[in-house]
Each structure stands twice: as C-alpha cells, then as structure tokens.
Amino acid sequence: MWRPWNPADEERVVALCLALYTEDPSIVPVGEAKVRRTLALFRARPDRGLVAVLEVDGSTAGYALLVPWWSNELGGEVCLVDELYVAPEARGRGLATELLRTLAGGTGPFPNRFVALQLEVTPGNHRARALYERLGFEPMRNLSMRRRLLPDPGDAC
Numbered sequence: 001m002w003r004p005w006n007p008a009d010e011e012r013v014v015a016l017c018l019a020l021y022t023e024d025p026s027i028v029p030v031g032e033a034k035v036r037r038t039l040a041l042f043r044a045r046p047d048r049g050l051v052a053v054l055e056v057d058g059s060t061a062g063y064a065l066l067v068p069w070w071s072n073e074l075g076g077e078v079c080l081v082d083e084l085y086v087a088p089e090a091r092g093r094g095l096a097t098e099l100l101r102t103l104a105g106g107t108g109p110f111p112n113r114f115v116a117l118q119l120e121v122t123p124g125n126h127r128a129r130a131l132y133e134r135l136g137f138e139p140m141r142n143l144s145m146r147r148r149l150l151p152d153p154g155d156a157c
C-alpha cells in the first residue's frame with residue numbers, strides 16, 4: 001500500500017534513497033545530507049513535494065518523490081516522479097505499477113488530478129524503461145538541457 005509519508009518514516013526513506021543511488025547511480029553524488037535537505041523542504045513545504053511511502057507487511061519497502069509543477073504548455077499540474085524505488089524483496093508484485101496507476105487515476109491517497117506524469121530513466125536501465133513504456137510513458141520530443149548555476153552542495157549541511 002502506498003501512502004503519504006509522516007515524520008516517523010524519515011530514517012527509512014533516507015536509507016532507501018541511498019540504496020537507490022547505490023543501485024542506479026547518478027552522475028552527481030547523492031549522500032545523506034542532500035537527502036535530508038530534500039526531506040526537510042518537503043516537510044516544511046508540502047506544496048513543493050511529497051514522499052510516497054510503500055508499506056508491505058508492516059515495513060517500509062519503497063518510496064517515491066513526487067514533485068508537482070505547473071506546465072503552461074500542458075495547461076495544468078504535472079507530477080514529476082523524481083525518484084522511485086522498491087526494495088528488492090518487494091519487486092515484481094506490481095507495486096510500482098500500482099503507484100503510477102493510482103497517480104494517473106487521481107485516486108487513493110493522492111487525489112490530485114494531474115494533466116501528466118513525468119519521469120526520467122537512466123540510459124542503461126532497460127527494465128525500468130520497459131515498465132514505464134508498458135504504462136504509457138513515451139520519450140519526450142525535446143531534449144532536456146541543464147545549466148548548473150551553483151556547485152554541488154555535496155554532503156555539507
């Protein structure tokens with residue numbers, strides 16, 4: 001079952017987030033302090049982002065970072081699924097599928113009616129990409145571009 005997070009979930013979410021970056025590394029380092037800053041922002045400003053927590057048999061087995069943003073082009077609120085992780089022992093049971101379907105349907109604990117869902121997948125992550133394609137995600141026509149303005153804060157608090 002996916003549900004919105006609460007403060008008691010923080011330690012487990014940090015651990016799962018670090019596990020995601022160990023398994024599917026980014027080109028920039030992501031350490032504990034960075035994760036905690038994100039969670040502190042989401043706690044103080046739920047309009048900036050929500051953590052969805054996956055509970056399986058009474059323990060936390062996954063998380064997703066859901067970041068809403070307004071798209072003029074699409075005419076409404078888009079939900080960026082910024083990170084999605086299901087712990088190895090809980091995989092293959094349709095739990096990621098359930099979250100993405102729930103978000104698409106605007107049902108369950110996430111009642112927002114988004115005009116679109118958006119996510120990124122690392123180039124070598126073929127299985128995750130196959131999953132997203134099965135659920136109707138398509139590559140975007142425009143190439144994303146980014147210009148970094150500040151150096152990576154690293155793990156300094």
Ligand SMILES: CC(C)(COP(=O)(O)OP(=O)(O)OC[C@H]1O[C@@H](n2cnc3c(N)ncnc32)[C@H](O)[C@@H]1OP(=O)(O)O)[C@@H](O)C(=O)NCCC(=O)NCCS
Pocket residue numbers: 020023024084085086087090091092093094095096097098120121122125126127128129130131
């Ligand atoms: C990708 C992931 C969220 C899927 O969660 P899940 O609950 O097992 O997914 P579902 O049960 O709804 O769907 C199963 C599909 O997920 C994908 N999948 C399964 N294991 C996976 C893995 N280790 N890595 C990536 N994708 C995987 C496959 O497409 C699988 O279908 P298949 O068994 O027919 O190949 C989960 O495997 C995961 O957290 N992987 C590691 C982190 C990751 O790659 N996150 C995505 C970043 S974009």
